[in-house]
Amino acid sequence: MITTDQLTKRYPGTTALDRLTVEIEPGVVGLVGANGAGKSTLIKILLGLTDATSGRGSMLGLDVATDGWKIRERVGYMPEHDCLPGDVSATEFVVHMARMSGLPANAARERAADTLRHVGLYEERYRPIGGYSTGMKQRVKLAQTLVHDPDLVLLDEPTNGLDPVGRDEMLALIRRIRTDFGISVLVTSHLLGELERICDHVVIIDAGVLLRSSSTAEFTQASQKLALEVTDHAAAVADTLARVGLEVERDGQLLVVGLTSEDTYDVVRDTVARLGAGLVRLQPRRHKIAEVFEGNAADESTV
């Protein structure tokens, strides 16, 4: 789907991409890196919107240096920043984007209605975008990436600015782009934790350098620990679990419990219920991206 070979982009005083060589297969692929890691720069080079300083890249078998137009016909792009006109409705905007991609008027209207429904904006689609919440704006941006039925969409930080519920909904929508429509996705984030939930493959870059490219399963081998967060009685929960032989570390309302068998989940749940401790979350501990950057993800992990 995407290949880069020694791809380098230098700005005055900064190397945004440093000899990046990577091969990405079709599917849902996460591109993870801290702010300034080079994610947006890579996307812009892949779309043919900016030139690489050196090296080569191809997307869908097309050369990014020479085939930018052909690439953009077959690819949808969701930019990171707010770029929507406030005084038109979602319908008007998405129809316009469909027409820009070459769809005839009727087809553009139909496809716009379909994609807006897919992103959950059907009822509000005639209201001006200026009055939308951040989550609704992100959905409009997502709809316009899909409206011309691309083979691949590039989504730059689609969960930016969303609250936890909005983030979960956006991640579910992104996954459905692949499962419902068969469209491949390259999605960026600075949070490995959110991408590992929906991606088949994850690429991590730092300061323009490739740190790792591997399947999500390899990244997220869950450690043999459970993260448990409660609203009340954390100390009592910790004591009770320790008494039944579980290894427990406590940090305020957050407990890390050794996972000895599948029964551990039930023991924890029953203990929390019995003590009325208020379960906030219970999940296997995951690696933090910072640890992957530090190269010690294999032996240490955290929530």
Ligand SMILES: Nc1ncnc2c1ncn2[C@@H]1O[C@H](COP(=O)(O)OP(=O)(O)OP(=O)(O)O)[C@@H](O)[C@H]1O
């Ligand atoms: N047009 C530009 N001129 C000069 N420097 C730039 C330009 N665009 C990006 N950079 C620099 O290149 C580096 C990579 O930026 P890029 O926007 O690709 O990172 P990113 O991973 O997308 O980060 P963010 O999530 O903050 O957008 C940064 O140091 C940034 O300051």
